[in-house]
Amino acid sequence: MTRSSFLLRSVAIVLGLAIALPAELLAATPVLPNTETVNWEVMSQIRNEGFHNSKVMEIESQLTDVIGPRLTGSPNMKAANDWTRDKFTEWGLVNSHLESYPFGRGWTNEYTEVRMVAPQASPMLAYPKAWTVSTNGVLRAPVVKAKLATQADLDKYKGQLAGKIVLNGDMREIKPQEKPALQRYDDKQLADIAQYEIPSEKPHYSPQEIAQRIAFQKTLNQYLMDEKAAAIIDPSRSGDNGLVFVQGGASHEPGNPAGVPSLVMAIENYGRLTRLLDKNIPVEMELDVRNTFYDADPNAYDTIAEIPGTDKSGEIVMLGAHLDSWHAGTGATDNAAGSAVVMEAVRILKAVGLKPRRTIRVGLWSGEEEGLLGSAAYVKAHFGAHQPPTDPKELAMPEWLRKNDTPLDLKPEQAKVSAYFNIDNGTGKIRGIYLQENEAVAPIFSAWMQPFSDLGMSAITDRDTGGTDHESFDAVGIPGFQFIQDPVEYMTRTHHSNMDVYERIQRDDMMQAAVILAAYVYDAAMRDNMLPRKPLPKPAPPAPAAKP
Numbered sequence: 068m069t070r071s072s073f074l075l076r077s078v079a080i081v082l083g084l085a086i087a088l089p090a091e092l093l094a095a096t097p098v099l100p101n102t103e104t105v106n107w108e109v110m111s112q113i114r115n116e117g118f119h120n121s122k123v124m125e126i127e128s129q130l131t132d133v134i135g136p137r138l139t140g141s142p143n144m145k146a147a148n149d150w151t152r153d154k155f156t157e158w159g160l161v162n163s164h165l166e167s168y169p170f171g172r173g174w175t176n177e178y179t180e181v182r183m184v185a186p187q188a189s190p191m192l193a194y195p196k197a198w199t200v201s202t203n204g205v206l207r208a209p210v211v212k213a214k215l216a217t218q219a220d221l222d223k224y225k226g227q228l229a230g231k232i233v234l235n236g237d238m239r240e241i242k243p244q245e246k247p248a249l250q251r252y253d254d255k256q257l258a259d260i261a262q263y264e265i266p267s268e269k270p271h272y273s274p275q276e277i278a279q280r281i282a283f284q285k286t287l288n289q290y291l292m293d294e295k296a297a298a299i300i301d302p303s304r305s306g307d308n309g310l311v312f313v314q315g316g317a318s319h320e321p322g323n324p325a326g327v328p329s330l331v332m333a334i335e336n337y338g339r340l341t342r343l344l345d346k347n348i349p350v351e352m353e354l355d356v357r358n359t360f361y362d363a364d365p366n367a368y369d370t371i372a373e374i375p376g377t378d379k380s381g382e383i384v385m386l387g388a389h390l391d392s393w394h395a396g397t398g399a400t401d402n403a404a405g406s407a408v409v410m411e412a413v414r415i416l417k418a419v420g421l422k423p424r425r426t427i428r429v430g431l432w433s434g435e436e437e438g439l440l441g442s443a444a445y446v447k448a449h450f451g452a453h454q455p456p457t458d459p460k461e462l463a464m465p466e467w468l469r470k471n472d473t474p475l476d477l478k479p480e481q482a483k484v485s486a487y488f489n490i491d492n493g494t495g496k497i498r499g500i501y502l503q504e505n506e507a508v509a510p511i512f513s514a515w516m517q518p519f520s521d522l523g524m525s526a527i528t529d530r531d532t533g534g535t536d537h538e539s540f541d542a543v544g545i546p547g548f549q550f551i552q553d554p555v556e557y558m559t560r561t562h563h564s565n566m567d568v569y570e571r572i573q574r575d576d577m578m579q580a581a582v583i584l585a586a587y588v589y590d591a592a593m594r595d596n597m598l599p600r601k602p603l604p605k606p607a608p609p610a611p612a613a614k615p
């Protein structure tokens with residue numbers, strides 16, 4: 068999941084701690100009149116296959132250990148697309164194929180060696196930011212501290228950074244960890260999530276701020292090139308104990324300034340360097356960073372496959388997850404976990420030999436980390452899109468940050484998709500589901516949840532949740548859902564870090580999630596009617612014409 072939803076979820080967790088409810092209200096399942104039927108025999112078959120013949124950890128290991136990190140546009144990502152396509156075919160899915168969309172440059176890091184060489188020799192832990200440049204051999208240079216966060220900062224340091232390795236920003240305070248890194252929702256927190264929050268006037272995050280950050284990154288990269296800085300190193304934005312959170316440092320779109328070698332360093336190493344500089348002790352470092360750009364194929368790919376339906380084969384139930392990741396770890400929880408759960412769910416359905424009424428279509432997206440690009444491209448190609456904004460300010464925003472309040476141009480297939488189910492909240496088991504403000508599905512999902520009360524799934528919330536691929540579907544009026552999952556170590560340890568690796572994956576949670584997802588997809592494929600839809604968002608009035 069992307070950064071904005073990380074913030075959103077953190078807020079939810081904080082709120083959850085603040086609310087106390089009587090115990091009898093804590094069972095989050097609403098009691099609703101229900102006419103939905105559940106085929107318990109099939110549920111039993113799904114559970115048996117998922118709990119006694121699971122392949123979910125094998126899939127996870129293939130995606131993380133064998134294929135490795137899957138930055139969109141990289142050869143690894145393409146290998147993941149090819150492997151997942153072939154696996155779906157092997158399991159008996161049909162029409163397994165890749166769909167492309169324009170993305171930009173690929174990038175990989177092959178080698179990173181970062182050392183302090185004066186006043187003493189010491190290895191340091193750091194990772195290059197994605198899409199940043201190599202050092203072109205071993206680079207030895209003096210180290211300076213600067214804080215380059217605003218245009219005023221850039222003006223202040225003008226003429227002072229040539230040939231220097233810049234430590235960007237102050238050391239942050241490190242305190243002993245008081246809270247456990249592992250978090251599972253307790254009843255109180257689940258009950259809180261189940262409470263609807265009336266939308267506030269202020270959005271959870273500001274697209275303008277994100278757009279400004281992206282713009283400043285470009286300005287900074289150009290500045291560092293103009294100033295002939297040797298390299299720039301940021302401290303890891305959070306975490307300690309060698310945790311390094313690292314994402315992109317330059318654009319994947321060609322024609323943007325690539326900057327200078329740009330890394331993120333573990334906070335303990337960063338702290339030592341800054342303290343030496345504060346004592347006016349000269350520090351020198353040696354960097355050797357080797358990155359490769361891939362420009363031959365400007366496309367990225369999504370993997371798509373189907374289990375054909377029977378009497379309602381013209382209608383579709385979709386499930387999906389993003390297959391791409393950041394590069395410092397192996398993208399185990401973000402989001403090989405979701406991809407493995409989605410793959411295991413369709414494997415279970417095929418292995419049990421179920422014949423769904425509707426066609427079940429699975430999508431493994433790329434480009435999620437760069438702004439839900441893969442799912443958005445797929446939705447645009449198959450189901451429709453918002454018309455481009457007329458407001459020049461909106462038009463200048465990256466497509467994924469736009470308000471989406473223009474009229475929709477829909478394609479016929481949009482009307483045929485009953486639902487899209489997404490998994491992208493780490494390795495944690497499923498505790499419930501977000502209705503995305505589609506209240507009419509509450510009694511339906513409540514009935515489908517019944518076979519899993521012994522597996523910890525109990526919450527239904529009308530809230531929406533953002534930051535991942537179901538939003539691409541929701542934006543064009545297709546019911547898109549994301550499950551509530553236990554955070555486990557997602558926020559504290561793994562999300563976009565160098566420790567997002569196989570060891571952090573919880574086998575039992577993954578098996579539980581795959582079984583529940585398989586069941587939900589099956590239930591949606593068998594139901595007499597498609598799932599109810601919420602009203603399409605009303606287009607905003609057109610922007611007033613600019614005054615001459």
Ligand SMILES: [Zn+2]
Pocket residue numbers: 068069070401436563
């Ligand atoms: Zn992510």
